[in-house]
Amino acid sequence: MKTKSMLLGLVTFACLTPLTFAAKQDGFNPDISLVLDGRYGSYTNTSDYVLPGFMLGGEAGRGEKRFYLGHSELSLSAKVDDMFYGKLTTAIAEHEGETEVELEEAFIETLALDHGLAVKAGRFFSDIGYLNNQHGHTWDFMDVPLVYRGLFGNQLIDDGLQLTWLAPTDVYFKLGVEATRGNRFPAGGASIEGNGNQAVFAKFGGDAGISNAWQLGFSHWRADIEARSAGTHAHGAVSEVPTFKGESEVNGIDFVWKWSPNGNSRERNLKIQAEYFQRSEDGNIEMVGSSPLESSTYQGEQSGWYVQTIYQFMPRWRVGYRYDQLKANNTGSDAGVLAEAGLVTDGHTPERSTIMLDYSYSEYSRIRFQYSKDNSYDDGDNLFFVQYIMTLGAHGAHSF
Amino acid sequence: MKKFISLFLTSIMLLVAIPATAALNVFACEPEWASLANELGGERVKTVSATTAYQDPHHIEARPSLIAKVRRADLLICSGADLEVGWLPLLQRQASNARVLPNTPGYFEASAMVERLDIPVKIDRSMGDIHAAGNPHVHLDPRRIQTIAKALQVRLVELDPAGKEYYQQRFVKFNQRWQQAMNKWQQQASQLKGTRIVVHHRDWVYLFDWLGIEIAGALEPKPGLPTTAFHLVSLKQTLKAKPAKMIVHTTYQNPRGAKRLSQLTGIPVVQLPYTVGGAEHVKDLFSLFDVTIQRLTGVNK
Missing domain, CATH: 3.40.50.1980 (Nitrogenase molybdenum iron protein domain)
Known part of the structure; x- marks a missing residue:
């Protein structure tokens, strides 16, 4: 009910405020932007989605069948004054028949701290990796790579503080640290008694001649996890929730290369992108709700990578290919508990190949066709999706 | 983790070799403004252009190399009127350089110095990619270049008062040559x-x-x-x-x-x-x- 009245409030606000179409932040009105995302999915499997070796949480999933909506994103942003910038993004989505308004982002950021320093506070997408801080409507595929699905529940979003420093050098070099609450998946309550979670990242970038640009990033993320729970397992009348408590550490490397003839991306351009993440975890898994309480020690080694390439071969049209793969080697005292937590692979290596074709009538409207040969779990499947993504109102510039 | 940290530190040491150069680092969004900055600033400015004549200034990516350049700039010279709306605001936000933010002397918006044409009465996305502030391609009128040059000279003096006479002299010389050239072009x-x-x-x-x-x-x-x-x-x-x-x-x-x-x-x-x-x-x-x-x-x- 609360979410519904909030939704109503936002919509009313959006209607009453005159829309400024140029993204220029003039006057006192915040920039308003609405993203509409609709989909049609087709595949055969009816079983619950699992990713062998990984506890799933957050938004992780394979998509729905037939017609359904993705996130409808409504966002307001503006300069607060000459020192601060603020942004709020809400995602309106339906989960199990209930319309929910999720607070995706709500942060402030300094504009004029100078010396290359910037501070961001509030709820924001972590800057680790390349894809993590990008909104769904800017993704090149309908879904995230498996490694993001498996490790982060699609994307790392958290409440906290970020400090970045940009070096005064010819080569782009940015260093950042984040300290966050750790209440959401995959940290799962790190702040309640633990030390929250922290991240460090560094990004390098530059041009190679007039036609090429690149960026290379390194990330590290860690958390003392109090209670990360994954999907409920029903056993007759009793439901048991596998819950992890312990330490978790992620290291990652990401790389992007963009090419366009003479640096003019309007006609044709090519993007190659690859990321690798590796996670080590050490602690215990408890089946919360079981009686007597079942538990197991747990040492996890998980990793995953993907490589994708997107080619705009003429204005409006792009094709893309992505391959992803995951690996897990989890051990513990009770194999049965690990199995219920989804941490047993049974020798299965999750992998997936995806191709996509999209057409953008203008830079505000896009229609996409996507096909995946999905072997991310035992029951391999063919997934077809059709998706539209339309942006109304202010259209913020996309980062590299 | 330790490997990462030592990698960062070595990289910083290698990279923080900032050359001692001219008085002002100028970042021009388009080549025409780089050229004008060189005409007026001479040896007192070090100019880079974000784009070339082979790139559509409406569609530029906010590349890491451009962010790094804005980070070190003392003056941004851009067409403005939303021409660069798809990339410049992002560069300004990501460069953490307070000197070149909008409404500071370090941000010079050329089209704001002259009367603009094509200002739409009504604006709607169904009309295509139109600019609310009017047509931004102002550099193709030499009369407007003349007005912009005068304003830019004032701005250069404001940012680098020590070079006041130098800039004024160069402007007078440029203006004379430009006036002669304009007469010739009009005739032709x-x-x-x-x-x-x-x-x-x-x-x-x-x-x-x-x-x-x-x-x-x-x-x-x-x-x-x-x-x-x-x-x-x-x-x-x-x-x-x-x-x-x-x-x-x-x-x-x-x-x-x-x-x-x-x-x-x-x-x-x-x-x-x-x-x-x-x-x-x-x-x-x-x-x-x-x-x-x-x-x-x-x-x-």
């Missing part, structure tokens, strides 16, 4: 008055306003949208009733649409430099107009 181009020309995009509004040329149509069905075969056919009908002398496009626009229309109508295609670096001999603002007028009059015989 007098025959173009009333000529009808088909454009690719409305980049040429200011040039045509100055020379009294009429726009006979645009290859883009709506600003920013690519040419379609259907649109070319309807354009052909329009041109049948009211013919045009030529079809013009820039170096960064795909010439296919222009060539196709030329095949359909027999009207010749002319590629114009649009900005500095857009043709072989176009090394500065003077040669930009020399070559532009030469090419326009060459076809108009």
Whole structure:
């Protein structure tokens, strides 16, 4: 009910405020932007989605069948004054028949701290990796790579503080640290008694001649996890929730290369992108709700990578290919508990190949066709999706 | 983790070799402003241009190299009027450089210094990619360049007071040469008055306003949208009733649409430099107009 009245409030606000179409932040009105995302999915499997070796949480999933909506994103942003910038993004989505308004982002950021320093506070997408801080409507595929699905529940979003420093050098070099609450998946309550979670990242970038640009990033993320729970397992009348408590550490490397003839991306351009993440975890898994309480020690080694390439071969049209793969080697005292937590692979290596074709009538409207040969779990499947993504109102510039 | 940290530190040490240079680091969004900054700033400025004549200034990626350049800039010179709206605000936000933010002396918006044309009365996305603040391609009118040069000289003095006399002298010299050149161009181009020309995009509004040329149509069905075969056919009908002398496009626009229309109508295609670096001999603002007028009059015989 609360979410519904909030939704109503936002919509009313959006209607009453005159829309400024140029993204220029003039006057006192915040920039308003609405993203509409609709989909049609087709595949055969009816079983619950699992990713062998990984506890799933957050938004992780394979998509729905037939017609359904993705996130409808409504966002307001503006300069607060000459020192601060603020942004709020809400995602309106339906989960199990209930319309929910999720607070995706709500942060402030300094504009004029100078010396290359910037501070961001509030709820924001972590800057680790390349894809993590990008909104769904800017993704090149309908879904995230498996490694993001498996490790982060699609994307790392958290409440906290970020400090970045940009070096005064010819080569782009940015260093950042984040300290966050750790209440959401995959940290799962790190702040309640633990030390929250922290991240460090560094990004390098530059041009190679007039036609090429690149960026290379390194990330590290860690958390003392109090209670990360994954999907409920029903056993007759009793439901048991596998819950992890312990330490978790992620290291990652990401790389992007963009090419366009003479640096003019309007006609044709090519993007190659690859990321690798590796996670080590050490602690215990408890089946919360079981009686007597079942538990197991747990040492996890998980990793995953993907490589994708997107080619705009003429204005409006792009094709893309992505391959992803995951690996897990989890051990513990009770194999049965690990199995219920989804941490047993049974020798299965999750992998997936995806191709996509999209057409953008203008830079505000896009229609996409996507096909995946999905072997991310035992029951391999063919997934077809059709998706539209339309942006109304202010259209913020996309980062590299 | 330790490996990462030592890698960061070594990289910093290798990279923090900042050369001691001129008084002002100038970041020009487009080559025409880099050229103007060099005319007025001489040895006191070190200029980089974010784009070349082969890149569409509406569609530039906020690349890491550009962020790094804005980080160190003392002055940004851009066309403004939303031309760079897809990338400049992002560069400014990510560069954490308080000196070059909007509404600071370090951000010089050229189009804000002159009267703009094509200011829409009503604005709606169904009209294509139009600019609420008017047409931003102001550098193609030499009269407006003159006004902008004066304003830029004032700005350079404000940012680098020690060079006041230097900048003033250079401006006076530039202004004299520019006035002479303008007289010459106007004479050379007098025959173009009333000529009808088909454009690719409305980049040429200011040039045509100055020379009294009429726009006979645009290859883009709506600003920013690519040419379609259907649109070319309807354009052909329009041109049948009211013919045009030529079809013009820039170096960064795909010439296919222009060539196709030329095949359909027999009207010749002319590629114009649009900005500095857009043709072989176009090394500065003077040669930009020399070559532009030469090419326009060459076809108009």
